[in-house]
Amino acid sequence: MTTFLTIYFFILGTILGSFYNVVGLRLPNGELFKEERSYCPKCHKTLTWYELIPILSFLFQKGRCRNCKQNISPLYPTMELLSGFTFTLSYYLLGWQLELLLAILLVSVFHMIIVSDIAYMIIPNRLLLFFFVLFLIYRIIDPLTPWWSSIIGGVGGIVLTAAIILASKGGMGGGDMKLFGLLGFVLGWQLLLVTYFLSTLIGAVVSGVLLATGVIQRKNPIPFGPFIVLGASFAFFSGRMIIDWYLQTFF
Numbered sequence: 391m392t393t394f395l396t397i398y399f400f401i402l403g404t405i406l407g408s409f410y411n412v413v414g415l416r417l418p419n420g421e422l423f424k425e426e427r428s429y430c431p432k433c434h435k436t437l438t439w440y441e442l443i444p445i446l447s448f449l450f451q452k453g454r455c456r457n458c459k460q461n462i463s464p465l466y467p468t469m470e471l472l473s474g475f476t477f478t479l480s481y482y483l484l485g486w487q488l489e490l491l492l493a494i495l496l497v498s499v500f501h502m503i504i505v506s507d508i509a510y511m512i513i514p515n516r517l518l519l520f521f522f523v524l525f526l527i528y529r530i531i532d533p534l535t536p537w538w539s540s541i542i543g544g545v546g547g548i549v550l551t552a553a554i555i556l557a558s559k560g561g562m563g564g565g566d567m568k569l570f571g572l573l574g575f576v577l578g579w580q581l582l583l584v585t586y587f588l589s590t591l592i593g594a595v596v597s598g599v600l601l602a603t604g605v606i607q608r609k610n611p612i613p614f615g616p617f618i619v620l621g622a623s624f625a626f627f628s629g630r631m632i633i634d635w636y637l638q639t640f641f
């Protein structure tokens with residue numbers, strides 16, 4: 391049963407991941423609700439069902455469009471694979487419990503944030519607002535202990551980031567501020583602080599390596615959203631892993 395469900399969550403993750411790619415890429419430029427079917431961004435040919443199978447289509451077509459033979463961005467299969475992996479990880483770590491729903495919601499919004507922020511340097515307001523409503527409902531059903539940790543986390547995330555933006559004159563933007571507010575609300579103030587610590591650490595290390603290897607120049611800004619969601623994922627899941635390890639070892 392566990393094997394079946396692990397495979398199930400992986401496949402579900404890749405299929406939804408494929409959808410999240412589309413949302414992340416279309417939401418910022420207002421194309422999401424045009425009801426257009428998926429098309430090749432280079433030659434605009436409408437894609438058929440067998441060109442839309444997550445990961446596999448990319449592999450079978452050797453990373454090229456069947457029509458115009460131009461390269462398909464490796465961001466698509468990478469994110470589909472990552473989505474399959476994070477869905478499986480969520481199920482593996484949490485099992486069947488209410489918090490699995492929270493984990494799925496989190497990795498879903500994180501996926502769309504990464505795609506949008508890498509492609510446009512934007513974290514769409516509508517995306518954050520939509521998920522805020524979902525998280526609000528979730529936290530009414532399953533509140534943090536104490537419940538006001540959500541309030542302190544939410545307000546703290548916004549105020550702290552606003553202070554950083556003012557002090558550093560750039561580096562982080564308004565989208566990052568709202569994202570930290572959302573994360574503080576969902577995870578509570580303790581995990582918000584862990585997220586802050588981890589995301590700035592990961593951000594500093596990764597941008598340091600990219601600068602040193604000449605992949606990016608100091609003058610072009612890099613999106614900070616992916617580092618925030620990476621830090622938040624570690625905070626959310628490793629907190630759980632440490633608790634699990636503790637319970638298994640000592641009880």
Ligand SMILES: [Zn+2]
Pocket residue numbers: 430431432433434435455456457458459460
């Ligand atoms: Zn094409």
